[in-house]
Amino acid sequence: MTEHLQAIIDSVRDHDSGELADYIDVLKHADPDKLALAMCTTDGHLYAVGDADYEFSIQSISKPFVYALALDMYGPEEVHAHVGVEPSGEAFNKLSLDDDGRPANPLINAGAITVNQLIGGPDIPVEQRSEKLRDYFSRLAGRELTVDERVLDSELDAADRNKAFAHMLREAGTISDDAHDAVASYIAQCAVLVTVKDLAVMAATLAAGGKQPVTGERVVSAEAARLAQAVMVSSGMYDASGQWMVNVGIPAKSGVAGGLIGTLPGQLGIASLSPRLNKQGNSVRGVKIFRELSSSMGLNMLSSNFFVAPGIRRIERRDDADIVELQGMINFTNAEKILRGLTKNRVYTKTSALYRRDSPNLSSGNTRT
Ligand code: GLN
Numbered sequence: 001m002t003e004h005l006q007a008i009i010d011s012v013r014d015h016d017s018g019e020l021a022d023y024i025d026v027l028k029h030a031d032p033d034k035l036a037l038a039m040c041t042t043d044g045h046l047y048a049v050g051d052a053d054y055e056f057s058i059q060s061i062s063k064p065f066v067y068a069l070a071l072d073m074y075g076p077e078e079v080h081a082h083v084g085v086e087p088s089g090e091a092f093n094k095l096s097l098d099d100d101g102r103p104a105n106p107l108i109n110a111g112a113i114t115v116n117q118l119i120g121g122p123d124i125p126v127e128q129r130s131e132k133l134r135d136y137f138s139r140l141a142g143r144e145l146t147v148d149e150r151v152l153d154s155e156l157d158a159a160d161r162n163k164a165f166a167h168m169l170r171e172a173g174t175i176s177d178d179a180h181d182a183v184a185s186y187i188a189q190c191a192v193l194v195t196v197k198d199l200a201v202m203a204a205t206l207a208a209g210g211k212q213p214v215t216g217e218r219v220v221s222a223e224a225a226r227l228a229q230a231v232m233v234s235s236g237m238y239d240a241s242g243q244w245m246v247n248v249g250i251p252a253k254s255g256v257a258g259g260l261i262g263t264l265p266g267q268l269g270i271a272s273l274s275p276r277l278n279k280q281g282n283s284v285r286g287v288k289i290f291r292e293l294s295s296s297m298g299l300n301m302l303s304s305n306f307f308v309a310p311g312i313r314r315i316e317r318r319d320d321a322d323i324v325e326l327q328g329m330i331n332f333t334n335a336e337k338i339l340r341g342l343t344k345n346r347v348y349t350k351t352s353a354l355y356r357r358d359s360p361n362l363s364s365g366n367t368r369t
Pocket of ligand 1: 059060061109162190256281
């Protein structure tokens, strides 16, 4: 697993197209060459390669998680009275309000400012709401996360567009908080520092229906996790979401610091980091990494090969051989579980080429299946 992930990041390392986000001063001066990839199974097994302990700001990857929290606090009906669930087809920093004055979805900035305001209601001080969210992200990651004050201050200095959104949202009656406070607490949510390992575990929590796979804590409800992933399918990559589903087929969310997460419901959370962005604000090498992951590991959710079989049914020793009984078609998640099971049971295997690009089949080495 680790070798395969390493090979994927090595294959994109030399691509240096794209630009750092330049409207936030701290991000403009980030190291553009950082590169990392992590994957967490829904039973809490984590794999990571590259700059996997490097911390960067979560930015827009915070948005589906805060949406899930709001859904649990108020229920879908109340939340959807404030924000829609339709793709805007426009950039993340366009206002995109529907006829009822609601932002198109919770993943564009206007929608995320609106959802942020729901947490704790309009009367809660900015610091209290920010602390509530920092604590919530920490429970999702399974460790204490911090807010990068430098990112926060530098984004606040350049927040005219987001402040303009907040004023328009107030005018439309969608939010009632002071416009500047609204933006301050939204920007604090974006400035929380994470690593790709944190993000992979957070994504795996959504994929596992809201239960954090490492700590075992139920952080959000299964329904909220499902809705968050639904909007990630339609709007997670902004105006590149359609192309993303055609090429990759994984619910996803990007951030302007170069992070990118993907969730495979019931199976995996994935996260990459590479700071150079394309014109839609998505990480250039991150998109390449996910394309390669999806095709080489059979992760496309819409592929007819994509379904889950139970993995190892039985292992027994007969006539000097280990007989391993498997069931069904073996996709990536099952192959990972099976290999882990075989290692644990010390069954001798020579399973080098486990799956092929077009047909994820388990090939047998010395293990008869
Ligand atoms: N904090 C950023 C902003 O509001 C988040 C945008 C993003 O990551 N796409 O502009």
